[in-house]
Structures are given as C-alpha cells and as structure tokens.
Amino acid sequence: MTKDDIIALSQYALICYEELDTMSPSELNQLKAVVTMQYTNERAAYGHYAEQRKHINTFCGTGNNPEFLSDPTGNRRWLPYEIESILSPREHPFNYEGIYALAYALYKSDFRYWFTDEEIEKQNRHNRAFEAPRLEQELVDLYFRKPTDAETGEFVSIARAMQIISCNLSQKLSSTKLGRAFNDLGFEKMRTTYNRGYRAIIRTAEEIKAYQVFLCINSQHSDDDAPF
Numbered sequence: 001m002t003k004d005d006i007i008a009l010s011q012y013a014l015i016c017y018e019e020l021d022t023m024s025p026s027e028l029n030q031l032k033a034v035v036t037m038q039y040t041n042e043r044a045a046y047g048h049y050a051e052q053r054k055h056i057n058t059f060c061g062t063g064n065n066p067e068f069l070s071d072p073t074g075n076r077r078w079l080p081y082e083i084e085s086i087l088s089p090r091e092h093p094f095n096y097e098g099i100y101a102l103a104y105a106l107y108k109s110d111f112r113y114w115f116t117d118e119e120i121e122k123q124n125r126h127n128r129a130f131e132a133p134r135l136e137q138e139l140v141d142l143y144f145r146k147p148t149d150a151e152t153g154e155f156v157s158i159a160r161a162m163q164i165i166s167c168n169l170s171q172k173l174s175s176t177k178l179g180r181a182f183n184d185l186g187f188e189k190m191r192t193t194y195n196r197g198y199r200a201i202i203r204t205a206e207e208i209k210a211y212q213v214f215l216c217i218n219s220q221h222s223d224d225d226a227p228f
Contacts, residue, residue, distance in 0.1 A: 001030045003042050010040050010053035014060060021063030028071070035059065035077055070132040076120050080130040136173055137181035139165050142208060144200040146187055155190050157197035158182075164202065 008015060017023070023031070034055075043050040066082055069075040115123060143165055147153035158175050161182075165173065183189075187198040203211065 001027075001034065004045075006034070006040050006042050007044060007053070009034060009037065009055045009057050012057050015057050017059065017061040019063055020061030021065035021068035025070070031059070032071070032077065066130055067132045069127060069130050070134075074124070075127045075131065076115070076123055078127060078130070079123070080127060134177070134181070135171070136177040137184060139169070139173070140178065140181040141185060142211065143203055144182075144187070145203060145207075145211075146185075147199060147201050151201060153188075153199040153201050155192065155197050156200045156202065157195045159195075160197070 017031070037055050039055060040053045041050050042053075066080075069078055069080070140161065144156065144161070158179050161178060162173055162175060182198045182200075187200055190197050190199050
C-alpha cells in the first residue's frame with residue numbers, strides 16, 4: 001500500500017477493491033491494518049510536511065471466488081454477500097440525496113455503528129460460508145470430538161493427532177495449524193511432563209462415516225444468519 005493509498009483514506013468516502021479474492025496474504029494483512037486506522041499521517045505530493053488527517057472512508061470489494069476469507073484469527077471485519085444480479089443504475093437511479101441525508105441523520109443521532117457481541121457471533125456464523133477451506137481444522141473436526149460431561153476423554157498430543165490423520169492422508173500437515181485447529185474448535189488443553197496436547201475422543205470409523213452424513217445434511221439446511 002503506497003503513500004497515496006494511505007492519503008486516499010482521508011479523501012474518499014468509499015474505496016472499492018476489485019478482484020479482492022486474488023489479494024495475497026500480505027496485502028490482506030495491510031488492508032486489515034488500515035481498516036482500524038483512525039488517522040493518517042502522510043505528506044501529500046508537493047507538500048512540505050506530513051499532515052494528520054481523519055480516516056473517513058469505508059471499503060468495499062468484488063471478486064469471483066466466494067470462499068476467500070482465510071484469516072485464522074477471525075473474519076468479523078468482513079460483511080460478505082453473494083450477489084445474484086445487479087439492477088442498472090440508469091433504469092433504477094440511486095436517491096443520493098436521501099442516502100446522504102440518512103447517513104447524516106444517523107451521524108447526528110450518535111448511531112451505534114459497531115456490532116454487539118451477539119451480532120458479532122451471528123456475523124461469524126454467516127461468514128463461515130465464505131471461508132476458504134482449512135484442511136487441518138476440517139480433519140481435526142472429522143477425526144476427533146470433544147468429550148461430553150459423562151466422558152473422560154484421553155490425552156492426544158499433536159504428534160499423535162498427525163499420526164492418526166496421516167494414516168489416511170498423503171498430504172503433509174502443519175503441526176502449528178493443527179494445534180490452532182484444536183484451539184479454535186474448543187478442545188481442552190492438557191499438559192504432561194514432556195508433552196502438550198488436548199483432551200479428546202478419537203472417533204471410530206463408524207462415527208466418522210455417520211458424522212460425514214450429518215455434515216452433508218446440515219449443509220443443505222443451513223440458512224443465512226446475518227445480523228442485519
């Protein structure tokens with residue numbers, strides 16, 4: 001992101017990124033950082049000094065790949081939707097005066113523009129349909145489950161988990177991503193004298209087949225649970 005890009009954050013109300021799904025991880029990290037930036041502090045072209053300006057813009061983006069969210073730390077900054085059709089602005093012109101009047105009225109009334117915890121949870125559930133497949137998390141969810149209150153479970157180290165999964169997989173797994181998958185899925189951490197792992201139940205072959213059927217049926221009945 002160039003200096004001119006940073007200055008644009010204080011010049012335009014809306015900035016659109018085309019082909020958002022083709023951005024590299026480093027570019028997405030830069031975009032993620034500037035989204036929460038409150039001020040810019042750059043020297044404009046032909047200027048003598050750097051000036052602090054208020055960040056006023058909002059971002060939008062377009063892309064062709066619906067499964068583009070890939071941030072393991074969370075995707076709550078994104079509000080993705082799959083567009084089926086777009087009405088011609090010539091035949092259906094925007095009411096710009098009404099749009100700006102509504103935005104100004106909300107601004108003057110101290111409108112709560114941030115999400116509540118409940119709305120964030122709903123948005124996270126909605127965003128799962130747009131997440132890029134995470135191999136390690138899908139495999140942990142398939143081969144292991146959390147013990148119920150009536151079950152003790154057993155200690156499963158990352159090395160053992162990789163061994164169990166790799167028996168039926170030729171692709172190389174990341175131990176770091178595998179550990180993150182256990183954490184994200186809510187498995188309880190455990191520690192022995194020489195090792196660290198998680199309390200888990202190892203699914204049997206019959207349980208794995210039944211769970212795959214359950215996931216298939218559940219995906220067919222999933223609904224849009226966006227917060228607005």
